[in-house]
Amino acid sequence: xxxxxxxxxxxxxxxxxxxxxxxxxxxxxxxxxxxxxxxxxxxxxxxxxxxxxxxxxxxxxxxxxxxxxxxxxxxxxxxxxxxxxxxxxxxxxxxxxxxxxxxxxxxxxxxxxxxxxxxxxxxxxxxxxxxxxxxxxxxxxxxxxxxxxxxxxxxxxxxxxxxxxxxxxxxxxxxxxxxxxxxxxxxxxxxxxxxxxxxxxxxxxxxxxxxxxxxxxxxxxxxxxxxxxxxxxxxxxxxxxxxxxxxxxxxxxxxxxxxxxxxxxxxxxxxxxxxxxxxxxxxxxxxxxxxxxxxxxxxxxxxxxxxxxxxxxxxxxxxxxxxxxxxxxxxxxxxxxxxxxxxxxxxxxxxxxxxxxxxxxxxxxxxxxxxxxxxxxxxxxxxxxxxxxxxxxxxxxxxxxxxxxxxxxxxxxxxxxxxxxxxxxxxxxxxxxxxxxxxxxxxxxxx
Amino acid sequence: xxxxxxxxxxxxxxxxxxxxxxxxxxxxxxxxxxxxxxxxxxxxxxxxxxxxxxxxxxxxxxxxxxxxxxxxxxxxxxxxxxxxxxxxxxxxxxxxxxxxxxxxxxxxxxxxxxxxxxxxxxxxxxxxxxxxxxxxxxxxxxxxxxxxxxxxxxxxxxxxxxxxxxxxxxxxxxxxxxxxxxxxxxxxxxxxxxxxxxxxxxxxxxxxxxxxxxxxxxxxxxxxxxxxxxxxxxxxxxxxxxxxxxxxxxxxxxxxxxxxxxxxxxxxxxxxxxxxxxxxxxxxxxxxxxxxxxxxxxxxxxxxxxxxxx
Numbered sequence: 018x019x020x021x022x023x024x025x026x027x028x029x030x031x032x033x034x035x036x037x038x039x040x041x042x043x044x045x046x047x048x049x050x051x052x053x054x055x056x057x058x059x060x061x062x063x064x065x066x067x068x069x070x071x072x073x074x075x076x077x078x079x080x081x082x083x084x085x086x087x088x089x090x091x092x093x094x095x096x097x098x099x100x101x102x103x104x105x106x107x108x109x110x111x112x113x114x115x116x117x118x119x120x121x122x123x124x125x126x127x128x129x130x131x132x133x134x135x136x137x138x139x140x141x142x143x144x145x146x147x148x149x150x151x152x153x154x155x156x157x158x159x160x161x162x163x164x165x166x167x168x169x170x171x172x173x174x175x176x177x178x179x180x181x182x183x184x185x186x187x188x189x190x191x192x193x194x195x196x197x198x199x200x201x202x203x204x205x206x207x208x209x210x211x212x213x214x215x216x217x218x219x220x221x222x223x224x225x226x227x228x229x230x231x232x233x234x235x236x237x238x239x240x241x242x243x244x245x246x247x248x249x250x251x252x253x254x255x256x257x258x259x260x261x262x263x264x265x266x267x268x269x270x271x272x273x274x275x276x277x278x279x280x281x282x283x284x285x286x287x288x289x290x291x292x293x294x295x296x297x298x299x300x301x302x303x304x305x306x307x308x309x310x311x312x313x314x315x316x317x318x319x320x321x322x323x324x325x326x327x328x329x330x331x332x333x334x335x336x337x338x339x340x341x342x343x344x345x346x347x348x349x350x351x352x353x354x355x356x357x358x359x360x361x362x363x364x365x366x367x368x369x370x371x372x373x374x375x376x377x378x379x380x381x382x383x384x385x386x387x388x389x390x391x392x393x394x395x396x397x398x399x400x401x402x403x404x405x406x407x408x409x410x411x412x413x414x415x416x417x418x419x420x421x422x423x424x425x426x427x428x429x430x431x432x433x434x435x436x437x438x439x440x441x442x443x444x445x446x447x448x449x450x451x452x453x454x455x456x457x458x459x460x461x462x463x464x
Numbered sequence: 465x466x467x468x469x470x471x472x473x474x475x476x477x478x479x480x481x482x483x484x485x486x487x488x489x490x491x492x493x494x495x496x497x498x499x500x501x502x503x504x505x506x507x508x509x510x511x512x513x514x515x516x517x518x519x520x521x522x523x524x525x526x527x528x529x530x531x532x533x534x535x536x537x538x539x540x541x542x543x544x545x546x547x548x549x550x551x552x553x554x555x556x557x558x559x560x561x562x563x564x565x566x567x568x569x570x571x572x573x574x575x576x577x578x579x580x581x582x583x584x585x586x587x588x589x590x591x592x593x594x595x596x597x598x599x600x601x602x603x604x605x606x607x608x609x610x611x612x613x614x615x616x617x618x619x620x621x622x623x624x625x626x627x628x629x630x631x632x633x634x635x636x637x638x639x640x641x642x643x644x645x646x647x648x649x650x651x652x653x654x655x656x657x658x659x660x661x662x663x664x665x666x667x668x669x670x671x672x673x674x675x676x677x678x679x680x681x682x683x684x685x686x687x688x689x690x691x692x693x694x695x696x697x698x699x700x701x702x703x704x705x706x707x708x709x710x711x712x713x714x715x716x717x718x719x720x721x722x723x724x725x726x727x728x729x730x731x732x733x734x735x736x737x738x739x740x741x742x743x744x745x746x747x748x749x750x751x752x753x754x755x756x757x758x759x760x761x762x763x764x765x766x767x768x769x770x771x772x773x774x
Contacts, residue, residue, distance in 0.1 A: 023563055031552060227547025231608075234514045234541040235564040237533075446516070448545075459478065 020236045021244045028219070028248025033255060042256055046264040053268075066092045067140055070112035074101035075119050081155045082118065093143050107131060116148070123152045193315065194412070195378045198405020201328050202374060202398040204257075205335050206367055209397070212253040212336065213343035213363075217356065219245050220347030220445070229445045238442040242348075243434070246340045250333065315409070324408035328401065330423065335397030337430040339363060345437035348444030349452045349460075370395035377402045381412055391422040393429025436461065466525075467492040467647040468513065468616060473522035475508050475671075482508040483519070484671040490616075490649050490664070495642050497662035497679070498651040499758075501766055505671040506651045507544055510620050513649075514541050526616065537566045540614035544621045544651075546605050548593045555580075555589040558608050565612040572611065579607045583633075598625055606634060610641060617641060619650040623657060635661060655758040659683075665758075667765060674769045679758070686761050689729040690754040691738065696721050697746030705741045709733045726754065 032038055071078075071087070078084055078097060087095040096112060107115050115131040122128050128148065130141070157167055220242070223229040232241055346359040373389045377399065380386065389395040390403055400422050406412040443460040444452070468490040475483040483505045490496040500506050511517045513524050515533065524531045526538075549557055555576065562572035580586045583603055593601055602625050610617060622638065623631045639661055642648055652658060658665060658679065665682060667675040675682060690713065695702065699715065702725065706712050710733060715725040723746075727738065735751060742748065756764075 020564055023560070027560055031549075222549075226550055227543070227545040228549055229547075230516065230543040230545060231541070231547070231561065231605075232564065233516055234539070234543070235536055235561070446511075 021240050021247075024236065024241060024244025025248040025251065028245050029251050029255075032215075032249070032252045038252070038256065042259045043263070045256070045260045046267050049260075049264055050267045066094060067113045067136055068094050068096060068111060069114045069116065069144060070096045070098050070102065070107070070110070072098045072100070072102045072115065072117050074117065077118060077120065077155075081158060082151055086151055086154070087147050090143055092140055093147075095147070104131075108133075114144070116144070123155050192378060194406035194409035195402060196405070197324070197409065198377075198402035199374065201324075201405060202371075202401040205328075205332050205397045205401060206371070208253055208257070208332065209336050209339045209367070210364075212249050213339050215252075216246055216249050216340050217343040217347035218353075219249065220344050220441070221350065221353065224348060224445050224448075225351065233442075233445070238445065239438045242341065242344050242438060242441050246337065246344060250336055250340070253336070318410045320408045320410075324404060327404040327408070331397040331401050331404075331426070334393075334423075334426040334430055338393055338397075338426065338433050341430070341434040341437035345440040345444070345457075348441040349447075349457060351448065351450075355451065366394035367398060370398035374399055374402050377406075381406060387418060391418055391425055393426045396422045396426055466490060467527065468649065469525040469528075470509065470513065471522050471525065473509065473512060473524075474520045475505075475512060475517070476520050481671050483512075486522075486668065486671065486673055488666045488673065488676065490647055492647055493642060493645055494663040495638065495648040495650065495661050497658040497665040498649060498668070499653075499655075499658065499665055499762060500651075500668035504668045506668060507620060508671075509668070510541075510543075510618055510649075510651060513618060514539065537612065538615045540565075540609045540612065540617045542606065542609040542617075542619045542622055544624075546602060546625065548601060548605060548608075550594040551592055553590050553592055554585075554596070554604055557593065558604065558611070561608045562611050567612050575611055576607070579611060583607065599627060599630055602626060603630065606637070610637075613646075615646055617646050617648045617650075619648065621652055622650055623652060623654050631657075655762055658758050667762065669766050669769050672769075675761070675765050682761065683755055683758070686756045686764070687753065688756070691727050691729070691735065692750075692752045692754055693725045693727055693738070693742070693748065694750040694752075695723055695725070695742070695746040695748045697723075699723055701745035702742055705745050710738060710741070722749065 071084075076099075078099075084095070084097045089095055101117065102110070102115065113133050114136060116128065128145075130136070130144065136144075153167075154164075157164060223232070223241075229241075236244075342363055346356055346363070349359065350356050370389055373385050373395065376383065377386045381403065386399060386403070390399040400419070403412065403415065403418075407414050439461050440457055450456070466489040468488075470486060470488050473483050473486045475481075486505070486509060488496075488498070488509075498506050498509070508517070512519050513531070515531065515536065526535055552560070555573075558576050559569060559572045562576070563569060567575075577586070580589065585600070585603060588596065588600065588604070593604070596604070606622070609619070617638075619638070622634055626634060635657060638648055638650070650662075662679050665676065665679050666673050677685070699717070702723070703712060703715075706727065709729075709731050711728040711730055713726040713728055715723060717723045729735075729738065739748065739751070
């Protein structure tokens with residue numbers, strides 16, 4: 018057992034001391050914060066303004082529509098053009114966007130907008146909001162309904178699901194639970210492939226440098242494989258921990274430097290959005306105080322130890338399950354280019370799991386979600402999403418499938434480790450042979 | 465007493481029989497040469513002794529009892545395919561390998577200093593392996609093999625990859641280790657070194673032992689009653705004298721009128737009869753028995769056994 022420790026500590030210390038580890042550890046949070054900052058500055062950056070021309074082939078303006086009721090913004094200027102404008106005239110003319118306003122358009126759901134440069138979503142949003150507003154007025158007039166009457170009958174409903182057993186506890190959007198689970202599942206997924214690949218490369222290095230025979234004359238192949246998998250896991254956990262620490266340090270520094278912009282959404286909203294969009298967003302943010310209250314409510318209803326514990330369990334379980342398979346692949350091949358054919362079956366289940374995970378939000382009790390949340394190859398992703406929803410109280414605690422899922426994951430990684438060890442012990446001493454699945458099957462049956 | 469004994473080892477791989485009822489005995493405090501052409505099964509046998517793979521049948525005994533995992537601490541194994549972690553530093557790596565064999569860190573460091581000093585490579589301690597030449601890395605690997613003072617050393621092709629000077633160094637180290645009490649089993653293609661350092665040997669071909677015993681005895685067994693006679697005088701008279709009871713194989717005249725003739729004894733004749741026959745005709749300077757080299761024996765035995773089988 019102390020030999021396994023020796024192997025673990027070698028795997029750990031050589032990797033942690035590598036320059037690439039240091040670079041990745043420092044670069045990870047920098048990239049993360051950098052991307053956030055880049056996204057922020059990109060949305061902040063000056064957008065060009067668009068000249069929109071509204072053509073009036075049917076002479077509607079002045080009678081039902083009024084040009085002065087179209088509000089311009091910093092980025093959108095509305096212009097009037099009497100009569101119809103040919104494509105040639107639009108191309109030659111000074112306008113960037115063209116909308117043909119005809120009676121039929123007012124009553125249809127879709128409206129064409131011709132462009133020279135594709136307008137951004139924000140620009141489109143502003144234009145459509147203005148058109149909606151003005152078209153509504155036309156419709157009100159057509160139906161002889163007053164604006165006041167219309168406002169009073171206009172109805173918007175936000176459904177708030179309330180659990181009858183915990184009335185008062187939950188009035189938040191279950192999507193938050195799903196999103197939390199999704200982020201955690203994503204971390205597990207990335208970790209499995211990042212560090213699984215490291216295990217694979219480590220095994221290949223030992224094989225190609227031929228040191229493996231020296232080592233397995235001192236320890237069992239299984240001990241060597243296990244030591245490597247656990248050692249790499251420890252490296253991953255270390256890096257992960259450092260990322261969290263560094264990210265939070267960087268993030269708070271960035272917040273200090275950039276001032277209120279990131280912290281307070283209202284400034285962000287006012288600066289760059291049209292009032293129409295801004296008011297919508299502001300309603301969503303519901304003001305600072307309200308948001309804080311919501312946050313604390315959220316925090317109180319979240320079972321943090323449960324989510325954290327489950328995360329660690331599925332994180333390690335998923336890694337161990339796949340890590341040993343990566344080790345087996347590494348042992349079977351001579352070079353990195355031969356790994357391709359064996360990688361696909363390793364990637365597929367998790368990709369499939371994410372597809373199923375999408376449906377978990379609409380149908381959390383469906384058969385697809387149930388089965389993928391207990392099958393070990395997909396459970397680290399799918400069950401994590403359920404854990405997110407359960408842990409935040411959006412879903413009943415499903416102890417039954419949780420127990421089965423955890424049990425199967427443990428059995429699963431014991432199984433794959435056993436399987437991998439059988440391939441590994443043959444593979445590491447096999448050189449110069451292009452290995453097929455048929456060959457691997459033979460190795461499994463050696464005793 | 466046999467330090468290491470392999471009894472009736474069989475090992476079959478899917479498409480061929482690697483070892484077919486192989487038994488060997490390695491006496492204590494001696495050097496044992498495991499010989500054989502490429503693909504004969506040497507490495508298969510060595511891997512079984514090192515418990516890297518298991519035999520299909522048969523067993524390995526060490527000091528008279530079946531070998532166990534615990535015995536790896538008393539075995540030093542140098543595989544044919546050499547290798548070390550390229551990025552790891554020499555000293556660190558040597559300590560790691562020593563600890564895997566059960567040595568403590570401080571003990572490993574102390575002994576490594578002594579060995580590195582003896583090999584004159586102390587200044588490599590902090591260099592990564594990838595900066596070393598192949599021969600340098602081989603020296604380091606040899607040290608890591610013998611560092612824990614194993615009572616049984618198993619060396620697969622220990623001289624390959626060394627220049628003559630370093631091969632000589634390794635040879636003298638192997639002899640020294642034997643004199644200090646170790647039992648050494650080595651496989652090699654280098655027949656010269658077998659004659660020089662091996663006490664016992666076994667020759668495997670196609671998974672079977674086809675020749676074994678003390679090196680001296682094996683060589684004696686292959687003596688063919690052939691003698692080299694150096695003389696001066698009438699060559700014709702010499703030839704006539706060998707008319708019956710002897711066969712003249714070759715003859716050549718060297719510079720100072722000296723002739724060297726290779727003669728085979730027939731009809732149970734001995735050197736005495738040879739002398740009687742030739743002394744009246746020529747002046748004999750020297751008579752020397754021709755002892756076959758291991759190289760000749762190797763080629764002869766392997767060629768014969770291959771023909772018999774195929």
